[in-house]
Amino acid sequence: MRQGNWKHVLGAATAVAAASAIAVSPVFAAAKAPKASHGEASATSAVVMAGKLYGNIPNVVIRGVPAGKAPWVVDGSYQLKSNLFTASGKWLIIPKQGYMENGQPVPAKIGGTTNGITEVGAEITFANAAPIVLPPVKLDSQGDFSFHDAIQWPKGAAQPVVLIGPEKNGQLVAWFAASDFLADYGQATGSAWMNTVQPAKSAVAHAHASAKK
Template sequence: MRWTWKGTVSAAAVAALGAGIAISPVFAAAKSAKATHAEASAAPAVIMAGKLYGNIPNVTIRGVAAGKAPWVVDGSYQLKSNLFTASGKWLIIPKQGYMDNGQPVPAKIGGTTNGIAEVGAEITFANASPIVLPPVKLDSQGDFSFHDAIQWPKGAAQPVVLIGPEKNGQLVAWFAASDFLADYGQATGSAWMPTAKPARPEHGAKAAVTRAHRGDAK
């Protein structure tokens, strides 16, 4: 019989099948890898992420006034087109600092949350109505955490994240915020726009409530 490499390969394949040995794991793995890559490509991209910073009294950001006392925080946030997450600790009034009237922080509220039990989050834009998220617990140590589905407004630009107490579905003051000065305070020649394509929230996820401000916050 004349030997050929094709015959050897065919014979090996037949033998493998006869022995019940699977010969397709490599192809299955390749297919699985492609599917994983496709799923990753379809996942919403991170639009923006960064640290949160405490407030400065007498500073108003997009209609929301800073708290009358200074606040500090160790926190961060992340924005996707369909998800907002943020967490922090030590969101408290420092023992040293000055109130909005120029007087030193009273000793009785320094190092505390001043009885604030909840804080909400607001994502404001340069050209769209803000997204206001339901409040979460602020414990006595100043810890908080957000994990909310959102619907990104079409064409919305220059988001600024604000954290503070809410009343009737509106933020009445901000205690912490994203670094809007670093984000937009440089001469880049063009307005910042998100590059990620907006996506709908996952099925069954809690939709964020979007409301416009009515007048200046106190």
């Protein structure tokens, strides 16, 4: 191929790649940018937060809601918009191995089951606003469930945490699954600080040690 033709083909390929990036980037930005803010929802229905759901650990209370007395596992995810909450999961069950709230091993008769729980609700809690409690949905014997609910975001509400578990009288009485609030918020105030401060201290200590030699 002559040099001129090669440059022409390369130029055309670059243009196509650039056009593809322009077409994809707004979708990527819409999915990722709100994750960093973890704050108030905009007036639009942009994604505020989305991620995986994780099973509980007995004796852990999240914003006033205790964990179930048994450990639970789940394979699920959620998406939180300013006007819509969706979540789905499978295998929301008590594992065959693990420890109960009292420290005893999970009884064989409930391991690998939902322990007779047939419904779970969802609660979206906030650091500075009343929670949103959604009606319960069916939890089948395999631990499958699905939510698709319109919501109204409380004005000024920040730092949402999603909890899923049994309800009574319109209130979540325990959580079996939750969003990863430690990664969402703990890293911003704890681990991130350690990661930025500790290397600096180590570098200073290393400099002093070198000077003494």
